[in-house]
Amino acid sequence: MNKGILFIILSGLSFLIVNFFVKVLGAGPNQSLFPGLQKYPAHELVLARSIVSFAISYYVIKRRGLPVLGNNRKWLLLRGFAGMIALTIFFYSIHFLPLAIASTIQYLAPIFTVLFAMLLLGEQVKKLQWLFIILAFVGVGLIGFNNLIAAERQESINYFWFGLGIVSAAFSGIAYTAIIKLKETDTPINIVIYFPMLSIPIMSIWCLVDFTLPRGIEWLILLIIGIFTQIAQVLMTKALHEGSAAMITPFQYLGAIYAALVGFFIFDERLSWIVYIGILLILTGVIVNALIRSYQNSKQKRSN
Numbered sequence: 001m002n003k004g005i006l007f008i009i010l011s012g013l014s015f016l017i018v019n020f021f022v023k024v025l026g027a028g029p030n031q032s033l034f035p036g037l038q039k040y041p042a043h044e045l046v047l048a049r050s051i052v053s054f055a056i057s058y059y060v061i062k063r064r065g066l067p068v069l070g071n072n073r074k075w076l077l078l079r080g081f082a083g084m085i086a087l088t089i090f091f092y093s094i095h096f097l098p099l100a101i102a103s104t105i106q107y108l109a110p111i112f113t114v115l116f117a118m119l120l121l122g123e124q125v126k127k128l129q130w131l132f133i134i135l136a137f138v139g140v141g142l143i144g145f146n147n148l149i150a151a152e153r154q155e156s157i158n159y160f161w162f163g164l165g166i167v168s169a170a171f172s173g174i175a176y177t178a179i180i181k182l183k184e185t186d187t188p189i190n191i192v193i194y195f196p197m198l199s200i201p202i203m204s205i206w207c208l209v210d211f212t213l214p215r216g217i218e219w220l221i222l223l224i225i226g227i228f229t230q231i232a233q234v235l236m237t238k239a240l241h242e243g244s245a246a247m248i249t250p251f252q253y254l255g256a257i258y259a260a261l262v263g264f265f266i267f268d269e270r271l272s273w274i275v276y277i278g279i280l281l282i283l284t285g286v287i288v289n290a291l292i293r294s295y296q297n298s299k300q301k302r303s304n
Contacts, residue, residue: 003238003239004238004239004248005239005248005251007235007236007238007239008235008236008239008248008251008252009251009254010235011231011232011233011235011236011239011252012232012251012252012254012255012258013258014228014229014231014232014235015228015229015232015255016255016258016259016262017224017228018049018224018225018228018229018232019094019099019102019103019259020099020262020266021221021224021225022042022045022091022094022095022225023094023095023099023267024037024221025037025038025039025040025045025218025221025222026039026040026042026045026091026092026094026095027039027095028040031267033266034217034221036216037217037218037221038212038214038215038218039212040212040218041210041211041212042088042091042092042094042095043088043091043203043206043207043210044203044207044210044211044212045091045222045225046084046087046088046091046199046203047199047200047203047204047206047207048222048223048225048226049087049225049226049229050195050196050199050200050203050226051196051200051226052223052225052226052227052229052230053192053193053195053196053226053229053230054193054196054197054200056230057189057192057193057196058193060189061189061190061193064187064189066187066189066190067190068190068193070185070186070187070190070191070194071185071186071190072181072182072184072185072186075178075181075182075185076178076182076186076190076191076194077194077198078174078175078178079175079178079179079182079191079194079195080194080195080197080198080199081198082171082172082174082175082178083171083172083175083194083195084195084198084199084202085168085171086109086168086169086171086172086174086175087168087195087199088199088203089164089165089167089168089171090102090106090165090168090172092161092164093105093106093161093162093164093165093168096158096160096161097157097158097161097162097165098155098157098263098267098269098271099259099260099262099263099267099269100256100259100260100263100264100269100271100275100279101143101157101162101165101271101275101279102165102259103255103256103259104143104256104259104279104282104283105140105143105162105165105166105168105169105282106165106168106169106172107169107253107255107256107282107283107286108136108140108166108169108170108173108282108286109169109170109172109173109176110173110176110286110289110290111133111136111137111169111173111285111286111289112169112170112172112173112174112176113172113173113176113177113180114129114133114289114293115133115173116173116174116176116177117177117180120177120181121177121180121181126292126296128292129289129292129293132284132285132286132288132289132292133285133289134285135281135284135285136281136282136284136285136286136289137285138281138285139277139278139279139280139281139282139283139284139285140166140278140282141278142274142275142277142278142281143157143162143274143275143278143279143282144157144159144162145274146271146272146274146275146278155269155270155271179191188237192233236252239252250287250291253283253286253287256279256283260276260279
């Protein structure tokens with residue numbers, strides 16, 4: 001198997017482990033997989049993840065002799081704030097939505113990246129891309145109809161958190177747009193560290209009014225969330241370095257299938273057929289958009 005494909009699959013599995021434990025800690029005593037767990041607010045999980053990420057990133061930066069604050073600080077701050085808001089909302093959406101829906105809605109981020117890159121960076125969007133952008137949002141609309149046709153045993157959707165999940169994807173799109181801009185001026189590790197640099201003080205203040213003191217195995221779960229987030233990000237970066245984006249991208253969205261399977265078999269989440277069609281349309285729109293964009297980039301490089 002191609003190394004890039006292997007790395008992106010392992011990255012998706014690592015993110016799945018993170019999302020799984022975020023959902024477990026969000027449910028606390030209302031889940032039966034780990035009896036006796038306390039319920040954790042999402043911002044505390046963001047704080048735990050950020051502390052581990054900062055420790056690892058700071059060590060790497062010092063070891064390489066890089067400036068901690070980077071170069072293009074305006075865009076680094078934008079990336080950090082947008083990423084922090086996106087992840088916090090995403091973790092809350094995992095608590096209140098079926099795992100498959102929360103994960104798939106987050107995959108709208110590349111669609112928003114295309115739109116923000118057009119608005120902020122002046123990138124061109126092809127007519128064919130608009131078609132698949134619309135297709136992805138048609139999928140969102142279909143998921144929104146779930147509550148109208150869901151059977152008794154099927155999951156209903158909390159529309160408030162469904163809407164905020166889309167907002168989370170939009171902020172992820174802003175963060176990804178900032179990363180595109182920062183590729184010219186800053187190293188990946190400098191880009192990564194701005195997230196925990198901003199989120200640690202903000203989430204610490206939030207935890208002063210809503211905090212659960214970890215006990216027993218909960219310390220290990222919090223550590224797993226932090227470590228596997230870092231592993232997932234490293235593997236994703238390695239994947240994109242090992243192979244072309246056109247080859248790697250489709251495998252990135254296997255995460256939605258993983259989430260649907262875990263939701264169905266472990267959390268007993270039963271979704272209506274219209275939700276699965278919506279998920280399929282979203283993934284089709286996102287993947288084809290990514291492939292079109294990758295083809296454009298490779299064509300532009302060849303012409304240069």
